[in-house]
Amino acid sequence: xxxxxxAVGTELLLGQIANTNAxxxxxxxxxxxxxVYFHTVVGDNRGRLLSVLxxxxxxxxxxxxxxxxxxxxxxxxxxxVAEFLGRPLELHPEALRAVEGYxxxxxxxxxxxxxxxxxxxxxxxxxxxxxxxAPGQYVxxxxxxxxxxxxxxxELEPMVRESVIPLVQTWMGGNETIRSRVLRxxxxxxxHLAERIADLLAAQDNPTLAPLAAxxxxxxxxxxxxxxxxxxxxxIAPLEAELRRRLGRYIYGVDGETLExxxxxxxxxxxxxxxxxxxxxxGLLGEMITNVPGSSRxxxxxxxxxxxxxxxxxxxxxxxxxxxxxxxxEPVAIQMAQGVAEHLGADWGIGITGIAGPDxxxxxxxxxxxxxxxxxxxxxxxxxxxxxxGDRRQVRIRAAKAALFALxxxxxxxxxxxxxxxx
Amino acid sequence: xxxxxxAVGTELLLGQIANTNAxxxxxxxxxxxxxVYFHTVVGDNRGRLLSVLxxxxxxxxxxxxxxxxxxxxxxxxxxxVAEFLGRPLELHPEALRAVEGYxxxxxxxxxxxxxxxxxxxxxxxxxxxxxxxAPGQYVxxxxxxxxxxxxxxxELEPMVRESVIPLVQTWMGGNETIRSRVLRxxxxxxxHLAERIADLLAAQDNPTLAPLAAxxxxxxxxxxxxxxxxxxxxxIAPLEAELRRRLGRYIYGVDGETLExxxxxxxxxxxxxxxxxxxxxxGLLGEMITNVPGSSRxxxxxxxxxxxxxxxxxxxxxxxxxxxxxxxxEPVAIQMAQGVAEHLGADWGIGITGIAGPDxxxxxxxxxxxxxxxxxxxxxxxxxxxxxxGDRRQVRIRAAKAALFALxxxxxxxxxxxxxxxx
Numbered sequence: 001x002x003x004x005x006x007a008v009g010t011e012l013l014l015g016q017i018a019n020t021n022a023x024x025x026x027x028x029x030x031x032x033x034x035x036v037y038f039h040t041v042v043g044d045n046r047g048r049l050l051s052v053l054x055x056x057x058x059x060x061x062x063x064x065x066x067x068x069x070x071x072x073x074x075x076x077x078x079x080x081v082a083e084f085l086g087r088p089l090e091l092h093p094e095a096l097r098a099v100e101g102y103x104x105x106x107x108x109x110x111x112x113x114x115x116x117x118x119x120x121x122x123x124x125x126x127x128x129x130x131x132x133x134a135p136g137q138y139v140x141x142x143x144x145x146x147x148x149x150x151x152x153x154x155e156l157e158p159m160v161r162e163s164v165i166p167l168v169q170t171w172m173g174g175n176e177t178i179r180s181r182v183l184r185x186x187x188x189x190x191x192h193l194a195e196r197i198a199d200l201l202a203a204q205d206n207p208t209l210a211p212l213a214a215x216x217x218x219x220x221x222x223x224x225x226x227x228x229x230x231x232x233x234x235x236i237a238p239l240e241a242e243l244r245r246r247l248g249r250y251i252y253g254v255d256g257e258t259l260e261x262x263x264x265x266x267x268x269x270x271x272x273x274x275x276x277x278x279x280x281x282x283g284l285l286g287e288m289i290t291n292v293p294g295s296s297r298x299x300x301x302x303x304x305x306x307x308x309x310x311x312x313x314x315x316x317x318x319x320x321x322x323x324x325x326x327x328x329x330e331p332v333a334i335q336m337a338q339g340v341a342e343h344l345g346a347d348w349g350i351g352i353t354g355i356a357g358p359d360x361x362x363x364x365x366x367x368x369x370x371x372x373x374x375x376x377x378x379x380x381x382x383x384x385x386x387x388x389x390g391d392r393r394q395v396r397i398r399a400a401k402a403a404l405f406a407l408x409x410x411x412x413x414x415x416x417x418x419x420x421x422x423x
Numbered sequence: 424x425x426x427x428x429x430a431v432g433t434e435l436l437l438g439q440i441a442n443t444n445a446x447x448x449x450x451x452x453x454x455x456x457x458x459v460y461f462h463t464v465v466g467d468n469r470g471r472l473l474s475v476l477x478x479x480x481x482x483x484x485x486x487x488x489x490x491x492x493x494x495x496x497x498x499x500x501x502x503x504v505a506e507f508l509g510r511p512l513e514l515h516p517e518a519l520r521a522v523e524g525y526x527x528x529x530x531x532x533x534x535x536x537x538x539x540x541x542x543x544x545x546x547x548x549x550x551x552x553x554x555x556x557a558p559g560q561y562v563x564x565x566x567x568x569x570x571x572x573x574x575x576x577x578e579l580e581p582m583v584r585e586s587v588i589p590l591v592q593t594w595m596g597g598n599e600t601i602r603s604r605v606l607r608x609x610x611x612x613x614x615h616l617a618e619r620i621a622d623l624l625a626a627q628d629n630p631t632l633a634p635l636a637a638x639x640x641x642x643x644x645x646x647x648x649x650x651x652x653x654x655x656x657x658x659i660a661p662l663e664a665e666l667r668r669r670l671g672r673y674i675y676g677v678d679g680e681t682l683e684x685x686x687x688x689x690x691x692x693x694x695x696x697x698x699x700x701x702x703x704x705x706g707l708l709g710e711m712i713t714n715v716p717g718s719s720r721x722x723x724x725x726x727x728x729x730x731x732x733x734x735x736x737x738x739x740x741x742x743x744x745x746x747x748x749x750x751x752x753e754p755v756a757i758q759m760a761q762g763v764a765e766h767l768g769a770d771w772g773i774g775i776t777g778i779a780g781p782d783x784x785x786x787x788x789x790x791x792x793x794x795x796x797x798x799x800x801x802x803x804x805x806x807x808x809x810x811x812x813g814d815r816r817q818v819r820i821r822a823a824k825a826a827l828f829a830l831x832x833x834x835x836x837x838x839x840x841x842x843x844x845x846x
Contacts, residue, residue, distance in 0.1 A: 013459045015450025016635065018441045022464070027438025036436045037471060039464035041445070048460060055478060154814055212439065276706075276727070282713025283699075283706030286727040290705025293781055293815060301733035303726055304699070304709040310724035310767050314737065344733050358716055391577060392716060 001172050003029055003036045004060040006052055008068035008077050009151055010043040021066040021149075021156055028160050031180045032168055033208075033223050034062070044074045046083075053084045061144055062168070067151030069134040071113040077148055078137075082121045085141045092120035095135045102133045127163045131155045138167065145171060176225045179232035183220040183243060184257060185250040186405040190218050196246055200239070207236050216398050217259075218250075252408050259404040260288045260295075266411050267298035267348075274407065275346035276302035277315055277336035279327065280354040280370060285400040300346045305336060315339030326365065328353050333371035334381045341375050348410075349375040350403050354386075356395045370399045374410045382410060424595050426452055427461040427483040429475055431491035431500050432574055435464045444489040444572075444579055448587075454603045455588050456631075456646050457485070457595065467497045469506075476507045484567055485591070490574030492557040494536040500571055501560075505544045508564045515543035518558045525556045550586045554578045561590065568594060599648045602655035606643040606666060607680060608673040609828040613641050619669055623662070630659050639821050640682075641673075675831050682827040683711045689834050690721035690771075697830065698769035699725035700738055700759035702750065703777040703793060708823040723769045728759060738762030751776050753794050753806050760798035760806075771833075772798040773826050777809075779818045793822045797833045805833060 005022045012019055022039040029036050037060065042052045049068075056063045068077030082089045096118035103110040117134045120126055124139030127147070132155035138147045147164060149156050169178045185193065193211055194201065197220075200209055207224035220243060224235035244251060253262040267274060276285050276299075286302040289295055303314050308327055311317040317335040325331060333351040341349025354370025361367035368390070373383040384406065388398040428445045435442055445462040452459050460483065465475045472491075479486045491500030505512045519541035526533040540557045543549055550559030550570070555578035561570045570587060572579050592601045608616065616634060617624065620643075623632055630647035643666060647658035667674060676685040690697060699708050699722075709725040712718055726737050731750055734740040740758040748754060756774040764772025777793025784790035791813070796806040807829065811821040 012446075012462065013449055014453045014635070015446045015448070015459075018443045018446040019462065020441045023435075023438045023441040025438070026436055030437050036438075037466065038475075039435065039442065039462070041462035043460065051482075052461075059474075212437070275733075278706075278709075281710075282718075282722075283701075283709025283725060283727065286701075286706025286729075287704075287710045290727075290729065291816070291819075295705075296729055299705075299729050301727045301729040301737070302706060303737070304706065304713075304724045306709075306713065306719055306722050306724040307767075310698075313768070314724070314726070314766065343737065344730075345736070393714070396714075 001034050001061045001168075002059065003034050003062040003064065004038040004040070004056055005036060005064045005066065006049075006056060007039070007041045007066045007151075008044060008049060009041070010045075012041045013043050020153055021151065024153065024157055025064055025066065025160055025164075028165055029168065031182065031221060031223075032165050032172075033178055033180070034168060034172065044068060044076060046076055046080050049077070049080045050084055053081065057142075057144060062147070062171070063144065064147045064149065064164070066149050066156060069117060069136070069148060069150045071111070071117055071133070075116075078116070078119060078121070081139075081146055081148060085121065085139070085146070087122040087139075087141070089119040090122055091115075092118055092126055092135075092137075095120055095126045095137075098126070098128060098135050099133050127159055127167075129155050129159055130162075131158060136163070138164075173225065176227065177229050177232050178223060178225050179229060179236065180221055180223045181236050181240060182255050183222070183240070183247075183251050184253040184255075184259075184262075185218045185220065185247060186216070186252055186259060186401065186408075188218060188247070188250045193218055193220075193247070193250075197243065200242065207239055209239065216401055249409075252405065259401055259408065260292055263404050263408050263411070264289070264292050264295055264298055266408065268294075270411070272347040272411075273298050273300050273345075274348040274350065275300050275340045275344040276403075277340035277349065277351045278302060278304050279306060279311070279336070279352060280356040281352050281396050281400050281403075282306060284396050285350065285352065285403055288400055288404070300344050303340050303344070311336065315343065328355055328365050328369060328371065330371050330373075330383050330385065333373035334375065334383050337373040337375035337381055337383075341377055347377055348407060349373075350407060351375070352399055352403050354388075354395070354399055356392045356399075358392060368395050370395070370402075372399065372403045372406055374403075374406050376410065382406065424457050424484045424591075425482065426457050426459045426485040426487065427463065427479055428459060428487045428489065429472075429479060430462070430464045430489045430574075431467060431472060432464070433466040433468075436466050443576055444574065447576065447580055448487055448489065448572075448583055451583050451588055452591065454605065454644060454646075455591055455595075456601055456603070457591060467491060467499060469499055469503050472500070472503045473507055476504065480565075480567060485570070485594070486567065487570045487572065487587070489572050489579060492540060492559070492571060492573045494534070494540055494556070501539070501542060501544070504562075504569055504571060508544065508562065508569070510545040510562075510564070512542040513545055514538075515541055515549055515558075515560075518543055518549045518560075521549070521551060521558050522556050550582055550590075552578050552582055553585075554581060559586070561587075596648065599650065600652050600655050601646060601648050602652060602659065603644055603646045604659050604663060605678050606645070606663070606670075606674050607676040607678075607682075607685075608641045608643065608670060609639070609675055609682060609824065609831075611641060611670070611673045616641055616643075616670070616673075620666065623665065630662055632662065639824055672832075675828065682824055682831065683715055686827050686831050686834070687712070687715050687718055687721055689831065691717075693834070695770040695834075696721050696723050696768075697771040697773065698723050698763045698767040699826075700763035700772065700774045701725060701727050702729060702734070702759070702775060703779040704775050704819050704823050704826075705729060707819050708773065708775065708826055711823055711827070723767050726763050726767070734759065738766065749788065751778055751788050751792060751794065753796075753808065756794035756796035757798065757804045757806050760796040760804055764798050764800055770800055771830060772796075773830060774798070775822055775826055777811075777818070777822055779815045779822075781815060791818050793818070793825075795822065795826045795829055797826075797829050799833065805829065
């Protein structure tokens with residue numbers, strides 16, 4: 001099945017926003033084993049959208065349109081696809097109930113304009129949108145499938161996960177079911193990983209096994225085809241177990257789970273808390289941790305100790321050590337981690353000090369040099385020197401991720417699910 | 424001039440990265456007054472890139488290709504465009520010097536592979552790349568212009584700003600010069616803004632005047648055409664002055680300047696420092712401030728006071744007030760701002776407390792309710808209640824931006840350049 005994605009919206013062509021919907025849909029289709037061959041962006045313009053649909057029809061089996069399903073005149077995706085296919089739009093009772101239900105949930109009457117959003121192309125089906133007013137829809141014509149989704153990512157993303165991907169799997173497989181599991185790794189490079197599993201990569205068939213590197217992390221995608229969902233998972237299980245046996249120390253999560261979610265899950269399960277002391281990351285680590293809803297259960301707070309005075313006054317870092325070894329040094333990272341855990345009353349403390357650049361680097365302490373410490377109130381502190389590559393933004397992101405992974409390791413989370421002999 | 428952007432790279436179709444290059448180039452072209460009508464993404468595949476170029480030739484005057492100029496076999500943009508135009512690639516001496524110079528700057532010899540990067544399509548010209556090995560190039564054929572740029576944003580963005588936009592302005596204007604100024608506003612909605620300048624919007628001609636709203640901010644773009652750069656700026660000046668007279672209280676910066684850069688510039692000019700106390704934003708404000716290189720000159724640090732214990736112990740917030748009014752309240756925001764300025768030794772303190780959601784909201788304190796306080800050590804504290812819409816991420820971003828804008832206002836920066844009568 002050859003897929004392409006068409007995003008409709010003049011705001012994309014003006015550069016006001018990036019086409020993150022195409023990225024998300026592509027990623028999800030790739031995980032489901034569907035190849036995406038083109039992305040197109042076109043403005044809110046009937047003629048140009050028609051020309052883009054003509055091109056898509058000639059080269060793709062599956063066309064996913066994002067955006068242009070709103071209630072105003074500008075939003076013309078629904079009408080233009082109907083015109084393109086030569087089919088009328090029909091009021092879809094279930095879609096109307098969904099749109100009306102959305103407004104009644106807000107305690108309001110549905111404006112007349114929004115009635116348009118309940119129109120479905122003849123022969124098509126509705127795709128529920130639990131987060132907004134615009135239901136999606138899909139329709140088959142001349143052996144091609146067209147899927148229409150609303151533009152706001154908060155609405156589109158759950159619709160893709162919950163409805164579109166299962167549909168696509170039905171369309172692809174005939175009677176086959178396809179299931180994927182993604183293992184997420186940190187702290188191991190892609191080429192090193194490939195060496196460790198060279199035999200598994202060479203022998204792969206069903207399930208398939210695909211590594212992917214991005215932003216300092218590596219993921220491994222296991223995809224199985226089978227007659228039933230149960231059988232697909234049964235095919236995946238032994239390969240997953242073997243990968244965990246070889247790489248368990250690096251696997252922090254599965255599927256869409258980020259490092260900050262994985263760390264939060266373990267902390268919460270153990271009833272433990274953490275506090276952060278950040279210098280070069282300037283609050284990024286706290287921001288990542290608290291981006292997770294419910295993080296107040298395990299994150300007590302942090303100190304952004306950008307100046308040495310704050311390191312001394314708030315965290316209790318020794319002035320003598322700051323003077324003698326400089327702020328970017330192992331002992332300072334340790335004292336930051338200890339200080340923040342003690343002063344803020346947390347089980348765990350994380351300390352990060354380094355040089356994010358572009359200025360401030362020297363021969364002995366270059367840009368990218370970062371010390372990360374993890375402290376537990378009843379144990380010795382752990383500290384490590386890192387040399388990150390990249391620009392200021394990249395150094396900061398890598399430092400924050402490395403700190404999260406260090407805590408995850410210290411939590412001993414990688415040993416869960418392993419027998420004592422395997423640890 | 425009709426433009427389109429073609430991004431080449433399989434990593435985009437796999438969803439590993441979003442097409443941020445298309446966003447950036449579109450934004451820059453829009454600022455220069457060029458309309459972008461299509462974005463396309465295609466993989467590292469000769470046949471499909473040829474088909475995309477065929478389509479582009481039929482509908483666009485200017486085709487900007489991003490990516491695929493690297494040294495490996497995968498990188499085939501240069502070769503494929505040459506084939507498409509039926510012209511040979513020629514070794515470009517200046518480009519070769521540039522590529523060799525890049526490696527000698529790193530103290531290394533140029534690998535033989537990189538010689539490919541010095542090949543320019545016959546009749547074309549090189550575009551310098553100060554940040555990487557791959558020079559860009561542009562070529563005219565059959566009345567259309569093709570611009571080839573490398574994929575890494577850190578290389579592409581300066582090349583677009585410094586070389587492509589000036590070239591495009593020459594191509595568009597003939598003898599005309601086009602110059603744009605962007606005024607950046609915060610704290611005023613797009614429709615309210617449009618009312619305040621309705622007469623100027625109606626009368627616009629040269630310069631043109633275009634409002635644009637995004638992420639809680641509004642920008643106003645002034646674009647003048649003239650025989651010389653000097654004359655273009657002279658045309659812009661009186662309109663800019665009139666806009667500043669009417670809207671000066673909302674204008675925090677020009678062109679690419681963000682709120683955090685504008686605030687940092689003013690703090691640094693006055694020799695003042697700031698510290699942050701964040702609850703619901705969890706470090707995001709500190710992260711934004713410290714994302715600016717050199718921010719250590721005016722940012723001393725911050726406290727992420729996620730728990731009430733930290734608010735009390737580290738910031739000195741009154742336990743009685745926390746008990747009686749709750750953490751999300753005006754007095755707590757004020758005490759956070761005061762406490763962080765005092766304890767961290769800064770001239771200014773910012774306090775943010777609120778409910779980012781999705782959980783934690785109540786009837787009287789709903790999700791999106793945020794209190795922001797700004798404190799100066801010699802003055803009364805300022806505090807304001809906000810009710811932000813959107814999801815957790817949006818509420819947090821809007822709160823951090825509102826806090827930056829509040830500080831910018833309290834700094835009195837909007838009065839700069841105004842006569843006392845205008846203040």
